[in-house]
Amino acid sequence: MERDTHFILGVYEDEDVLLHAVEEVRSSGVKIHEVYTPYPIHGLEHVLGYKRSRLPIAAFLFGMLGTTLALTMQFYMMRFDWPMIIGGKDFAAFPDFIPVTFELTVLLAAFGMVGVFMISSNLKPWAQPRIFDVRSTDDKHIMAIDIANNSALEVDKIKEILKSSGATEVNNKSFEE
Amino acid sequence: MQVTSSVRQPLVTGGKTYHDVTHDVSRQVEGKPSLAWFLAFLTAVGTLAIGFIAVAATVWEGIGMWGLNKTVGWAWDITNFVWWVGIGHAGTLISAVLLLFRQKWRTSINRAAEAMTIFAVICAAMFPVLHMGRPWLGAYWALPLPNTFGSLWVNFNSPLLWDVFAISTYFSVSLVFWYIGLIPDFATIRDRATGLRKTIYGALSFGWDGAAKTWMRYESVSLILAGLATPLVLSVHTIVSFDFATSVIPGWHTTIFPPYFVAGAIFSGFAMVLTLMIITRKVFKLEDYITMGHIELMNIVIIITGSIVGIAYITEFFIAWYSGVEAEQYAFINRATGPYWWAYWSMMTCNVISPQLFWFKKIRTSIVATFALSIVVNIGMWFERFVIIVTSLHRDFLPSSWAMFYPSWADVGVYLFTFGLFFTLFFLFAKFFPVINMAEVKSVLKSSSEKAAK
Numbered sequence: 001m002e003r004d005t006h007f008i009l010g011v012y013e014d015e016d017v018l019l020h021a022v023e024e025v026r027s028s029g030v031k032i033h034e035v036y037t038p039y040p041i042h043g044l045e046h047v048l049g050y051k052r053s054r055l056p057i058a059a060f061l062f063g064m065l066g067t068t069l070a071l072t073m074q075f076y077m078m079r080f081d082w083p084m085i086i087g088g089k090d091f092a093a094f095p096d097f098i099p100v101t102f103e104l105t106v107l108l109a110a111f112g113m114v115g116v117f118m119i120s121s122n123l124k125p126w127a128q129p130r131i132f133d134v135r136s137t138d139d140k141h142i143m144a145i146d147i148a149n150n151s152a153l154e155v156d157k158i159k160e161i162l163k164s165s166g167a168t169e170v171n172n173k174s175f176e177e
Numbered sequence: 178m179q180v181t182s183s184v185r186q187p188l189v190t191g192g193k194t195y196h197d198v199t200h201d202v203s204r205q206v207e208g209k210p211s212l213a214w215f216l217a218f219l220t221a222v223g224t225l226a227i228g229f230i231a232v233a234a235t236v237w238e239g240i241g242m243w244g245l246n247k248t249v250g251w252a253w254d255i256t257n258f259v260w261w262v263g264i265g266h267a268g269t270l271i272s273a274v275l276l277l278f279r280q281k282w283r284t285s286i287n288r289a290a291e292a293m294t295i296f297a298v299i300c301a302a303m304f305p306v307l308h309m310g311r312p313w314l315g316a317y318w319a320l321p322l323p324n325t326f327g328s329l330w331v332n333f334n335s336p337l338l339w340d341v342f343a344i345s346t347y348f349s350v351s352l353v354f355w356y357i358g359l360i361p362d363f364a365t366i367r368d369r370a371t372g373l374r375k376t377i378y379g380a381l382s383f384g385w386d387g388a389a390k391t392w393m394r395y396e397s398v399s400l401i402l403a404g405l406a407t408p409l410v411l412s413v414h415t416i417v418s419f420d421f422a423t424s425v426i427p428g429w430h431t432t433i434f435p436p437y438f439v440a441g442a443i444f445s446g447f448a449m450v451l452t453l454m455i456i457t458r459k460v461f462k463l464e465d466y467i468t469m470g471h472i473e474l475m476n477i478v479i480i481i482t483g484s485i486v487g488i489a490y491i492t493e494f495f496i497a498w499y500s501g502v503e504a505e506q507y508a509f510i511n512r513a514t515g516p517y518w519w520a521y522w523s524m525m526t527c528n529v530i531s532p533q534l535f536w537f538k539k540i541r542t543s544i545v546a547t548f549a550l551s552i553v554v555n556i557g558m559w560f561e562r563f564v565i566i567v568t569s570l571h572r573d574f575l576p577s578s579w580a581m582f583y584p585s586w587a588d589v590g591v592y593l594f595t596f597g598l599f600f601t602l603f604f605l606f607a608k609f610f611p612v613i614n615m616a617e618v619k620s621v622l623k624s625s626s627e628k629a630a631k
Binding site for chain 2: 015034035036037038039040041044045048050053055056059073074077078081082084086087089093096097099100102103104106107109110111113114117118120121122123124125126127128129130131132134135136137138139
């Protein structure tokens with residue numbers, strides 16, 4: 001089924017104006033779909049009311065998995081499966097297992113976290129993102145407002161709120177999907 | 178728009194706007210390559226081709242092609258391996274350690290430095306792989322797989338195996354860190370492009386749209402990756418130094434090796450970053466992004482790490498005398514006054530004396546002097562590894578087996594090959610990838626100077 005989605009876009013030039021604008025627009029009852037910026041802006045996630053990312057937890061869990069796998073592997077191979085006398089060392093030479101354990105912890109934590117990041121943010125080579133305004137990867141901050149989600153307010157009213165919050169341009173954008 | 182402060186030097190000069198940043202960096206990717214780039218690229222590919230003869234000869238005939246003998250069984254190859262791995266330390270240090278320390282000047286140089294790291298580690302990996310003699314088997318010999326002819330595992334007590342894990346983890350984590358940083362910039366290029374370029378950079382950008390939520394996760398991922406990469410970068414050269422330190426060869430069996438190798442690695446890595454950045458900023462006209470301030474700060478890192486290396490050399494010598502172990506004392510006296518005295522004193526001059534010149538502000542803010550000294554430092558660091566490795570081995574335990582090491586043409590050729598490989602990859606990167614992290618530079622364009630003014 002084809003469905004059109006209609007957005008109102010507020011274009012902002014300055015990051016500080018944008019931060020205040022997001023607060024203003026939200027307090028006047030408009031639901032913001034998303035804000036698109038060319039670079040990370042500190043504090044934007046707070047004013048948008050996003051919860052802290054749980055990616056560090058994912059990294060920790062994958063790291064734990066790495067530690068466990070590495071130690072299990074080394075003790076199994078060196079102590080149980082095929083014990084060998086190497087330089088008179090103990091079969092279960094724990095200090096010798098630390099470097100590989102550390103490396104595998106880092107490897108799994110990094111790859112696990114990045115994998116979760118890719119999946120949760122839908123980053124993949126064949127992804128077809130909605131580009132609201134090509135300038136959002138150059139020098140403009142784009143605030144997108146989904147009209148369907150703001151049926152309580154009139155379109156002209158939303159545009160007025162955006163203008164008064166400091167948007168230099170207010171545009172319409174529709175996607176046919 | 179850029180706001181400049183009267184208190185602090187701006188990180189980016191020339192009053193750049195956000196759009197200027199996009200334009201200045203993307204135009205290198207979008208425009209036709211210059212004649213200078215073509216000449217440089219062809220030289221690199223030519224070196225690669227000539228060096229390939231030596232690589233082919235080594236693989237075809239075996240490592241008997243190298244100048245190793247029964248006394249000096251490890252020389253040119255491991256020297257080059259350690260040298261390249263050392264160079265490969267600056268990139269992750271700049272992007273990870275300086276991120277944790279909130280050093281915002283890193284944003285202009287981290288992309289190219291990380292690229293350099295990745296290429297240097299690829300070059301380093303050539304040597305152990307070739308030294309295996311049958312590199313096509315090396316792919317699985319080093320992995321913890323049961324031997325097909327019994328169920329013998331790899332030896333987890335061996336520092337050489339730790340190296341396999343350390344280098345491959347370092348390479349893959351650095352690659353991921355670098356690529357995550359590239360994604361937003363590929364999206365910038367995608368949004369400026371049409372046709373085939375749009376398709377290619379669209380795929381490379383993984384569908385990045387710059388949503389606030391994605392940026393939040395991106396920041397979180399960068400910080401955690403930096404936290405993981407910081408101990409990783411320290412662990413890699415520590416483990417490389419274990420290759421020597423855990424042995425019982427006088428001159429190698431030293432507890433000072435891990436910190437001393439790490440300092441040396443940062444030292445040589447920053448020198449290589451300077452060599453490359455001075456050329457890149459000139460050829461690509463990026464003087465406003467990689468400013469004299471950046472060069473000066475990198476030179477200060479070189480003074481510090483160079484001094485640590487100098488202190489380590491002296492400490493090593495003192496401890497050899499103080500230990501009272503005759504073999505150890507002989508190993509060090511032989512380094513300084515034996516048949517390889519010239520290598521030892523080249524190392525001392527290049528690594529200990531030359532970086533001290535950077536105490537003079539005139540020298541550390543001179544492009545010509547910095548460029549020359551950055552090459553001198555890397556020559557010195559090559560000699561450091563050569564001195565540690567060859568002088569400790571060539572006087573064997575029995576005087577009847579004392580020998581000298583002479584590199585063969587194949588040794589030199591394989592080294593040339595890695596130079597060709599390194600520069601070929603670097604020039605391709607410089608042409609097709611944005612050499613400066615646009616998104617991160619934009620994020621410091623305003624705040625860095627405005628906050629200082631308040």
